[in-house]
Amino acid sequence: MEDRQKDTLTIGFVGEPNVGKSSLLNSLFDRKLVGVSATPGHTKHLQTHYFERVEMLERTDGVFSRVLVCDCPGVVFPRFNVPxxxxxxxxxxxxxxxxxxxxxxxxxxxxxxxxxxxxxxxxxxxxxxxxxxxxxxxxxxxxxxxxxxxxxxxxxxxxxxxxxxxxxxxxxxxFAMLSGKVLRQGLQRALRKPQQLRRFSVAAEKVEDDLPTASCRQEAKGPDCWKCHHATDCCSFFCKSCNAIQPINKSCHCDYFEMFKIPKNFNLEQRSIEKTYWNLQKRLHPDLYGSKSEFEKELSAVNAAVINDAYKMLKKPNTRVKYLLALHGIDALGESASTAVDPELLMQTMEIRERIAEAPDVGALHEIRKEISDHIDAIINKLGEVYDQDQDLDSTKQYAVELQYMVKCAEEIDLREEKLDEY
Missing domain, CATH: 1.10.1580.10 (Conserved Hypothetical Protein Ylqf; Chain: A; domain 2)
Structure with missing residues (x-):
């Protein structure tokens, strides 16, 4: 503004976006001179307008003959205490x-x-x-x-x-008025027990490999709530007293079935699993903890990941039966199990794969897919009987292996169908 004439009085409006600078300028001129909007950042560049009001110029004792009014874009000043x-x-x-x-x-x-x-x-x-x-x-x-x-x-x-x-x-x-004491208390809660969170984060990175074993000690009591010190359940994501998010003590006595509050059965209602999953995700999604402490932000991210892994494990019959057997200390699909596969199952699987590889068109693949689908349904019915009713772990293991082989055959049909579609 140094190049302005000396007889010109310059008045500028400076402030944060969307506080009414342009609206004030329009009011002074008693007409719509500049554009206004409720969206911050509407004013893009510096605007200058000469303002001629006799009563204002008289107050300057003749020093200034004109008044220049400047409207500038909003300026966001650094803030360390305003989220x-x-x-x-x-x-x-x-x-x-x-x-x-x-x-x-x-x-x-x-x-x-x-x-x-x-x-x-x-x-x-x-x-x-x-x-x-x-x-x-x-x-x-x-x-x-x-x-x-x-x-x-x-x-x-x-x-x-x-x-x-x-x-x-x-x-x-x-309306909200936070005193300094309240802010200090919130900061103290945010910094409380960081070691507990770090231990839990390390455990959560091993979700896939950390299958529970049969020799673990069975107990349900978890650590006290980090916020209100009320006793909590080790498989609860929230404190029943203050509703604060809690770290899950993921161990053998806190498995995926306990987290979803469902019985440890093979036959489960898919709708119930999905409903529980979405309800938990609604409350654990990291986007909901953007204004919370760093402790709670990381807890929400870790817990949401645990819920995702639990849902992936429980929603499919082949992974669900594998997890159930793991709860009894049985690795149904490991290296030791692969050496004891029924020879008839191996021959049957080889024949199915040959038919898939030689299928001339998609119609032939659909016939094979229907046969495999019926076979899978029969295996699922058998698993419900031998595990849920009889608790026959040996038979459950055999059917689990057979189910996995059929699922692999179904996946090969999808790959073969994609290749046929390319031609």
């Missing part, structure tokens, strides 16, 4: 560019009067959900507003952004 979620709610960060909106939704839900689910009269999508979390709130709001993506799936991200915009526009009253 990103508050910057989003203040309007300093564009909501449309927010990659993880659930932390801000959590802050709204915890500080909104009245509560979000009461304000919008929301009902859980899943009637068995006992707790509201940011994801379930957005899921319910998406169903209320009819926000859906391709395929009919609820558009939870769009619902979260809509809730944030309603807050920014003043449709909801959000």
């Amino acid at each position: 990103v979620l508050l910057q989003i709610l203040f309007g300093s960060f564009p909501i449309a560019q927010t990659r993880e909106p659930f932390s801000a939704v959590r802050f709204i839900a915890e500080n909104c009067v009245p509560h979000l689910h009461e304000m919008y009269k929301l009902k859980p999508v899943d009637e068995d959900d006992e707790w509201w979390c940011p994801y379930t709130l957005c899921e319910s709001y998406a169903r209320l507003r009819g926000f859906r993506m391709k395929g009919g799936k609820l558009d939870v991200h769009r619902a979260a952004n809509t809730l944030l915009r309603d807050t920014l526009n003043g449709k909801k009253v959000v």
